[in-house]
Amino acid sequence: MSLDIDPHIRHSTRHIGRSVPRREDRGPLTGRGRYVADIKIAGMLEVVLVRSIEAHARIVSIDTSEALAVEGVQAVFTAADLADVKTFPDYIPYIGPVRQRPLATDTVRYVGAPYAAVVADDRYIAEDAAALVAAGTTYEPLPTVADLDQALAPGAPKLHDHWESNCSFDVAPHKPEVDRAFEQADHTFTETYVSQRQTGLPMETRGVVADITDGTLTVWSSTQSPHMVRSTVALMLGMPEPQVRVVHPTIGGGFGTKTHIYPEDIVVPWIARRLDRPARWIEDRMENLVASVHAREQRHDVEVAYDDDGTIRGVRCASTLDMGSGEIFMPGTAPVFVTNACITGGYDFPNMQARTTGVVTNKTPSGAYRGFGIPEGAFVMERIIDRVARLTGTNRADLRLRMLLQPGQTPYVMHGGGRLDSGSHTESFEQGLEMTQPALERALARYADDPDVRVGVGYCNYVEPTSPSYHLTTGHWGGGDAATVRVDPDGSVRVAAGLSSFGQGAETVAAQLAADALGVSPENVTVVLGDTERAPYGLGSWGSRGAMMLTGSVLLASERLMDKARAIAAHMLEAAEADIVLTDGAFHVAGSDQPSVSWAEVGTAAWIRYVDLPDGMEPGLETSGYFHPENLQHQLDDTGKINAAASWSNGAHIGVVSVRVSTGEVRIEDYIVVHDCGTVINPALVEGQVHGGVAQGIAGAMYEHFQYDPDTANPRFASFMDYLVPTCAEVPRMEVDHFESPAPEQPLGVKGCGEGGTVGPPAVVAGAVSDALSEWGVDLTECPVTPVAVRAAIRSAEAAGAGAGS
Amino acid sequence: MTISEPISEVDVEVTINGRTRRHRVPARLLLSDYIRDTVGLTGTHLGCEHGYCGACTVIVDGDAVRSCLMLAVQADGGEVRTVEDLAPAGSDSLSPMQQAFHDNHALQCGFCTAGFLMTLESVDPGEWNEPERVVELLSGNLCRCTGYQNIVAAVTEAWSAYHGGGGSRDG
Numbered sequence: 021m022s023l024d025i026d027p028h029i030r031h032s033t034r035h036i037g038r039s040v041p042r043r044e045d046r047g048p049l050t051g052r053g054r055y056v057a058d059i060k061i062a063g064m065l066e067v068v069l070v071r072s073i074e075a076h077a078r079i080v081s082i083d084t085s086e087a088l089a090v091e092g093v094q095a096v097f098t099a100a101d102l103a104d105v106k107t108f109p110d111y112i113p114y115i116g117p118v119r120q121r122p123l124a125t126d127t128v129r130y131v132g133a134p135y136a137a138v139v140a141d142d143r144y145i146a147e148d149a150a151a152l153v154a155a156g157t158t159y160e161p162l163p164t165v166a167d168l169d170q171a172l173a174p175g176a177p178k179l180h181d182h183w184e185s186n187c188s189f190d191v192a193p194h195k196p197e198v199d200r201a202f203e204q205a206d207h208t209f210t211e212t213y214v215s216q217r218q219t220g221l222p223m224e225t226r227g228v229v230a231d232i233t234d235g236t237l238t239v240w241s242s243t244q245s246p247h248m249v250r251s252t253v254a255l256m257l258g259m260p261e262p263q264v265r266v267v268h269p270t271i272g273g274g275f276g277t278k279t280h281i282y283p284e285d286i287v288v289p290w291i292a293r294r295l296d297r298p299a300r301w302i303e304d305r306m307e308n309l310v311a312s313v314h315a316r317e318q319r320h321d322v323e324v325a326y327d328d329d330g331t332i333r334g335v336r337c338a339s340t341l342d343m344g345s346g347e348i349f350m351p352g353t354a355p356v357f358v359t360n361a362c363i364t365g366g367y368d369f370p371n372m373q374a375r376t377t378g379v380v381t382n383k384t385p386s387g388a389y390r391g392f393g394i395p396e397g398a399f400v401m402e403r404i405i406d407r408v409a410r411l412t413g414t415n416r417a418d419l420r421l422r423m424l425l426q427p428g429q430t431p432y433v434m435h436g437g438g439r440l441d442s443g444s445h446t447e448s449f450e451q452g453l454e455m456t457q458p459a460l461e462r463a464l465a466r467y468a469d470d471p472d473v474r475v476g477v478g479y480c481n482y483v484e485p486t487s488p489s490y491h492l493t494t495g496h497w498g499g500g501d502a503a504t505v506r507v508d509p510d511g512s513v514r515v516a517a518g519l520s521s522f523g524q525g526a527e528t529v530a531a532q533l534a535a536d537a538l539g540v541s542p543e544n545v546t547v548v549l550g551d552t553e554r555a556p557y558g559l560g561s562w563g564s565r566g567a568m569m570l571t572g573s574v575l576l577a578s579e580r581l582m583d584k585a586r587a588i589a590a591h592m593l594e595a596a597e598a599d600i601v602l603t604d605g606a607f608h609v610a611g612s613d614q615p616s617v618s619w620a621e622v623g624t625a626a627w628i629r630y631v632d633l634p635d636g637m638e639p640g641l642e643t644s645g646y647f648h649p650e651n652l653q654h655q656l657d658d659t660g661k662i663n664a665a666a667s668w669s670n671g672a673h674i675g676v677v678s679v680r681v682s683t684g685e686v687r688i689e690d691y692i693v694v695h696d697c698g699t700v701i702n703p704a705l706v707e708g709q710v711h712g713g714v715a716q717g718i719a720g721a722m723y724e725h726f727q728y729d730p731d732t733a734n735p736r737f738a739s740f741m742d743y744l745v746p747t748c749a750e751v752p753r754m755e756v757d758h759f760e761s762p763a764p765e766q767p768l769g770v771k772g773c774g775e776g777g778t779v780g781p782p783a784v785v786a787g788a789v790s791d792a793l794s795e796w797g798v799d800l801t802e803c804p805v806t807p808v809a810v811r812a813a814i815r816s817a818e819a820a821g822a823g824a825g826s
Numbered sequence: 827m828t829i830s831e832p833i834s835e836v837d838v839e840v841t842i843n844g845r846t847r848r849h850r851v852p853a854r855l856l857l858s859d860y861i862r863d864t865v866g867l868t869g870t871h872l873g874c875e876h877g878y879c880g881a882c883t884v885i886v887d888g889d890a891v892r893s894c895l896m897l898a899v900q901a902d903g904g905e906v907r908t909v910e911d912l913a914p915a916g917s918d919s920l921s922p923m924q925q926a927f928h929d930n931h932a933l934q935c936g937f938c939t940a941g942f943l944m945t946l947e948s949v950d951p952g953e954w955n956e957p958e959r960v961v962e963l964l965s966g967n968l969c970r971c972t973g974y975q976n977i978v979a980a981v982t983e984a985w986s987a988y989h990g991g992g993g994s995r996d997g
Contacts, residue, residue: 041928048937049909050869053869223938223971270936272937305879711973745970751973754975
């Protein structure tokens, strides 16, 4: 696919495909970034939320008198005060409605649930007063459910009184062809795989600042989706959308956690309106650990049918999501559907029957985290393949090569309807295997003289749905995005898009694209993102959609603008439009470099000097484009299937690990990624996404785990001392290589790349450690793979007499 | 004043980025909040406020400290440097380390960056430029975006002069 956007534009330098340095860097590097906590408005009040210390309780009474008596406290609000605020919408018809209120009314369902808001002159006073409100709260504790088994037990305490049970949804298709596969197969086995509770954990916590000026409510929110926040704030506060402006300032990471619209996004604007004062709430880290969504906690009960030669005939997988209390908007239900949709990865494996269930428990609501269900499914599939390979004496890499989609096999429709439009499934894995060989030899040599160390290799071949529909996730929004491009009288270009950016470099990408599409330098392009007042409606950045949607919409708008600019230039040069070319920013007649007209002259004609416009042409030089990929589906078809992604990236991850048998210490010696996200706009940015994703994947594979007390559903974590985020010392060196299989239905072939990095590590680490410890028969079924877990696996294998001990 | 009466406010005199400032502040005011809210230098970020993530790292009297674990009053009479002091004043240029971060795509969201830069600024590169030492030094700061690889590459490049290396970008 050619990256020359328009044959009539000639560049001495093309910007797409190059690692153009980021325009976003200077602010954070020099301390001049402007994050939400940096916003200060005269007269601004500070808000602190009071949160439940009980996992499940009725709130009998809240005595706010002592708090209100503290000097500097302006107000204390509870649910009763917010009676005029609408309930968070329950848009999805097939899940249990949670009827979430911005502040808990009479029942709290997890530790961390907000039930009161203290407003004071400064944060210190507000914190003091919040402690007094907490002390003045009387609870009537209710029995708790801390995990899936407790929640689903007969007679279990119910979280939501108006539900029949704690089950929010249960979708159980039946596939006769899978039954037949089980009847015909040589063998079967059953297993349960578990994915543990984690979170995206951006370094910047959440925060909201709200202010009313001249009737317009301005909300600065550390959100990934400003327009969706605007629609929801307007709906719940009963305001017209044009009177609500949502801005995201510089954002310190999101990783999915900031796609949700939280109680604070509603409560803080409500307070600003009620008190007619600017108000600010900044989440602290301890509340972040219980008040921002968790993710990934799923259980997978599988049955596998396979033959003696290693052929996997069929799989039944019942995937059950622990939703926490379910009190989050948008609901956290979708990841488990994505798990099942993507579970077969890059493998040609139609005989999958997947059941999808969601259950509520007395824990923090679960929701989005980079990867959004894909890592959980990849873990299950790769562990199944390793098990079958071991049971049948088949080489693990060879078995994968037998199963992977071959070149030319795309488009390929997966078991759930996902349409793999293109990809390099076999090629990526083969390339990865080649890169692994020297890494494996190095590791074996390094530990050749150490009898306590074993070396192993782990594999993962995944697919990454990119630019998905948001309809099944939200029951409301769709999946396109808009951009507006304008050329001003001085020839400067302004691009505004509904996308958001929080570290990915979307401004840089938009400038690269507009520069090539309009034949200008990126320095001449101003990019506006993340402001509902200045940019057209867009859904924000999540689902690895930024690059694809942004380049798609900016390109559409730019092409429309070029048509008009060319007509104006042709008129000014007294030539035919077809003969006009643009070389390094100047329009001229093909074959002649003189005379020419500049973008400034065209812009001036369009906006100011109408005498230079062709007769009858409407003035102005601003166009919009709304990109909506043709094959993106928003609803299930008649057979219950859906292709809910605009395109599909793919990748192969391979890791070489060493395991110290006596201590259980695992070290990733080398981590190899072969990645394919279609046309690459900016290689450095793509590589950065891969690095960061892999690091978060390793965090889940080896370290991060939110644990709750089984008897009380109380969190056993409160800080970074007990939720272990990997540092520089834990993240291994990564070697990254690329294929580029262009997306057939995106004009530039661009796919997304934000999430793939997180997918491989759990499967890779568990697979590699199991491989290293194969002499004991260790076969890990869950993460994190901690030294304790490794030692436990060895001990239990030894107890089972599976092999010789160390 | 007796010992049983809590001191609610104190006068502090702190030299920040070369400029001496005097304020009357609450005795319990954290240095981080003093720098950000009282002085108005918001380049220092708060990532955890319990001394773990390193985002709020500043230099006090030559040492890297977590400003969320120190009171403003403890900096009284001291010299504080923050990220705003790193780039040469009055120009658009960056310090060599800032430039290396930019050139190596060593920041994404940028929230943790100031803490990394101040940690690096606080040490003698000649003592810390061995690869294992670089990792050890950086392991006191959390980054959630980059996977650290490009940060290590940036430091290696910026400090290449100290070990005669060629500015390898290979982390």
